[in-house]
Amino acid sequence: MKGLLLRLSALDADAATAVRVIAHFEALLGSGALDATSLARSTAGLAECAAGLELPDGRRARFGPGGAALPAEPKVVSQDAELGPSGRVWLERPGPPGPFDDLILEWMAIAARTLCGSPAPPRMPHASLTPRTPGSREVADPALMEVVLSERESDHDRARALRLLGLAPELPLRMVAVRGDPAVDAGLDAVALLGRATLDAVVRVTRTGPWGTVLVQPPDGAADSPAAALRAAVADPLRGAVADPLRGPDVPRDAARRLRVGVGGLAPGLAAQDSWRQACTALRFAVAGSPREAVVDHDALGPVALLADIPAERLGALPEARQLDALATQPNGCLTIAALAAFCRTGSLRQAAAELHLHHSSVAARLAHVEAALGWRLRDPEHRFQAQLALYARRLAAAEVNRALKSSP
Structure with missing residues (x-):
């Protein structure tokens, strides 16, 4: 995890912070010593504001950002997440919410449900709590993404997975395949790229096998392709100027631009696998380097895409x-x-x-x-x-x- 954080920090500060939040709660869940007090105290320190929880069995805990215990009743709750009919977790941030408060709350709720002994929902950073808002980008649960892309699952299961990801099954979407340096987690490359792109769409990103897997759902089924925005993100001069921590600081500028991106066509939400196949096909035509060559839109290929049917x-x-x-x-x-x-x-x-x-x-x-x-x-x-x-x-x-x-x- 430390190496992945170093790589991601070099590419995109917001994406690195998101991964640090996830790593924090995964460490808590894997420690074997999680309790209500440690969960509330550590969350307050992570969020840098007061945090608290009330479990369905009656346990309560509330701590300030400095680690001091606070009275059980919160004063002003800025955001909260329900744990069922009689439990919740919350943050008490003065002023507007922080950019990662939803993510922190989602993972705090997952940990709190573990304390309750109730099954936690799939691990998907604040996808289920975040409304479907154009411009939102979230790290998605790979298992949910696999259900969305699977041809073996029923329409009912695919629709449920889309809803859990915070998407609308009735609206069309596009899939995007991202491939970077094979030595680096493709999901991190995809998170960094999408963090830099300006897309008027709901975006979910994860890693599926060797791919960075991205789901893009434009508002109201708009047909505009994200290819132009992704080319602009690949062309970002900041990316070319980043020293690669896996290779040292003296890597040539062009060596940092290793991304290749394939954009699938617009498909019904329940047929995302069709767009995914097109995205993978488009990726085969992509070449790292020039943004025009690095991002290939399947729709723009036209009949040329048929060449991909010829054995390699x-x-x-x-x-x-x-x-x-x-x-x-x-x-x-x-x-x-x-x-x-x-x-x-x-x-x-x-x-x-x-x-x-x-x-x-x-x-x-x-x-x-x-x-x-x-x-x-x-x-x-x-x-x-x-x-x-x-x-x-x-x-x-x-x-x-x-x-x-x-x-x-």
């Missing part, structure tokens, strides 16, 4: 894909491939150079190298189309992506 082995065996692989292994080969991709996408030498932050003569030299190696004339639309297909084939054949696909829901 056949795509990787294409001579042009192998030649591009060989070019990529040469000095600065990855930049050569990036120049080719940018030119194929824009059709303009200067636009490609601007996107890559290179001089146009540098891009021209790299494209000339590609033309000499593969026999293409990239100003010819037919040859440029062949180059784009070869680039797609190389991406879809990537071994790491396809290994991850086999373990996806």
Whole structure:
């Protein structure tokens, strides 16, 4: 947990605080010595305001942020959470609620239910207590997300899981797949990315297998794709400037931008698995680096998405894909491939150079190298189309992506 917190702190302060809150209560629950006094005292210290609880069996506890016991009856309750017909937990914060008070209360309630001996609800940080509000982003329970995405579950169970996540089963949604550095928890990458994105939607994020799994439900079923906002989040210069604690402070700027994101199409709430499959397909077309390449929208792929139905082995065996692989292994080969991709996408030498932050003569030299190696004339639309297909084939054949696909829901 300490290593994950270090990584997340470097990426997004709010996400790191959320994980610290969760880690605090998980440590309490796993200590074997949880009681009403320790729960109320530790929560008050964590929230930096008075906190209290009243259990259905009559036990009460109330403490100030400094650890001093307070009279049982609270003065002013800023927020509370019910524990059933005769119990509750609460915070007493002067002024407006803190940004993580809902999260703290949800986990305090989970711990209090454990004290009562009653089964706690699934662990999902304040998803069930938070109203469905556009712009809210919550860390979700992976088990609930798996139910939402499962084809084996009934519509009733999927609808219940959506409601427990704070979502509306009757409204459409989109799934987003996030893949970052394989050495780092993909859920943390997804939390950091979504914490930076500006989405007018209810967002739930977790990790499912090797994926960062994101559910986005726009208000009133709006069809707008979150792809543009996610590209802006990937392009955030703060992310590129972060030193990677897993590799030391001298990692090049571009090495920090390892995220790839696939955005699924809009689907009915009870058919989220359809959007998830599209998101995973879109992710196979994504390449870390340029935000335009790193975030792929399945809707924008159109008929190109059908290439993903071709077995990866056949795509990787294409001579042009192998030649591009060989070019990529040469000095600065990855930049050569990036120049080719940018030119194929824009059709303009200067636009490609601007996107890559290179001089146009540098891009021209790299494209000339590609033309000499593969026999293409990239100003010819037919040859440029062949180059784009070869680039797609190389991406879809990537071994790491396809290994991850086999373990996806």
